[in-house]
Amino acid sequence: MPRGSSTPSSLDGAIALTQPQPAQPPYSLAHRGRAIFRLCKHNEGPIINRWLILIMIVGAIISGADGLLRPPNSDLEPLPQSVQYDPYSAAFLLAGITLPLAFAYGRRARVSLTEALFLWFMLCTAAYTKDFAYIRLPFVPLFITDVVLIVLLTSIYIVQRRRGPRLPVALNISLALFALAGVLAAARGFLGHHDSVLVLRDSAIVGYSLFLPAGYHLTRNWLVIWRIAVWFALGAALSILNGLAQFAVVPEQRRFVSGIYVLVPFVGVLVMMANRLIRPRAAWILAGIFSIGLFLANSRSAFVSILVLFVLSLLVPGLFRRKLRLMTSIAALGAAAVLAGSFAFLYLHLRSERDFAERVAGGLSSGVLHTNQDPYWQFWLMAWQEPWNRFNEYPAAGEGLGIPFKFDI
DSSP states (O other): OOTTSOOHHHHHHHHHHHSOOOOOOOOOHHHHHHHHHHHHHTTSOOSSOHHHHHHHHHHHHHHHHHHHHOOOOOTTSOOOSSSOOOOOHHHHHHHHHHHHHHHHHHHHHTOOHHHHHHHHHHHHHHHHHHHHHTOBOTTSSOBHHHHHHHHHHHIIIIISOOOOOOOOHHHHHHHHHHHHHHHHHHHHHHHTTOOHHHHHHHHHHHHGGGHHHHHHHHOOSHHHHHHHHHHHHHHHHHHHHHHHHHHHHOTTSSOSSOHHHHHHHHHHHHHHHHTTOSOHHHHHHHHHHHHHHHHHHTOHHHHHHHHHHHHHHHHSTTSSOHHHHHHHHHHHHHHHHHHHHHHHHHHHSOHHHHHHHHHHHHHHHHHHHOGGGOHHHHHHHHHHHHHHHHHHHSTTTOOOSOOOOOOOO
16 A cells, blocks of 8 residues: 555554453452563662672671671570670671662662662661661660661651652551550650660660651552562571571571561562462572571471461461462462471481471470470560569559569579
C-alpha cells in the first residue's frame, strides 16, 4: 500500500480499540510483586552490585577472624544491669569499614543516603546484635541505635519533608498509647527514686518504636523491600559464619548465634519459596545456610516457632489459598528435611559436632518435657515472676522502669 493511505491493519486496530476486551486473569501476589519489581528497576539500580560484593567479602573476613579469636562466654553470666557493656572490637571494625561502603553502594544503586544508612544499620544489627547495639558515642550517653534513629527521623520528616502515605489511624493510636504508657512508667521510675540511668535505658524501648514510622516511609516499593531483605539476610549469614568459627574453636558453648536473627530470614526464604519469588536452587542454598544457623543458635523458642508456623499454615482455614498451602507445606517439609539431615550428618561423623547435637537435643527435651529441672526455663520464669510480684504491690501505678533484677539462679 502507498505511504499515507489507510491500511487494513490501522483500521483493524482502530476497530479493536472500540470493541470490548476480554477480562484479564487476576494476578497473584507473586505476579504483582514481579511487575512492581520490574517497574521500579528502571528508576533505581540493581540490588547486587560490586559494592555489596565488597561488603560481603570484608564482612566475611571480619566475622570469620573474630569467631576464631573470640574467647568462650557463659550463657548464664550475670546480665548487664546498666549500660556498662564493652562490645567486641570486631563490631567496631565491621561498622566502621562498611559504613562508607554502604554509602558508595547507595550511590551506585541510586538510592538516598537515608536508605543506605538504614541498610547499613540492618546489616550490622543482624551480624553483631548486642555488640553493635552497645557501640556508643564518646562522652555522650547515646548509642548507635539512638543516633541512627535520630538521623532517620530528621532526614525523613525535617530535611526531606516527605509527604508519603500516612500511617493507618489504628497504628497511630497504638503508637500514642504505647508512648503514653512509657512516659507513665518512666515517671513512676523517677518518682520511685530508681536509678536514673536504668530508667533512661529502659525507656529506650518506647523511643525505638519510632523505627516503625521511619521504616514505613522508607519501604515505599517492592524493590526497597527486596533490598532490605537481601541486606538483612547478608547480616544473618555473617553471624552464622562467626558462629561456625567460634564452634570450630570452642565447641563446648551452648549457643553461637542469635536465634531471632536467623529465624526471620529462614521463614522469609520459606515464604518466598512458597510464592515462587525466588529460584529453587538459591532457595535451597539459603535454607541450608539458615538451617545451620538455627542449629548453632540452639534456641528452643526458634524451634517451637517454626513448628507453630507450620501447623498454622496447615490448620487455619483461609490463611492461605489451597495451592499456596500446598507449596508452603512442601517448602517447610523440605527445609525440615535439610535441618534433620544436618543433624544426622553432624551426629554421625565428627565428635565435637556430635556432642553439640546431643546438647541441642537434650536441651530441647529438657525445656519441653522436664521444665522443672531446666535452668534456662526456670531463669525466664523468675525473670517474669519478679516484676509481676512488684506490679501486684501497686497495680494502679505499676512497677515503673529502672528496676534491676534481684533474683539469682
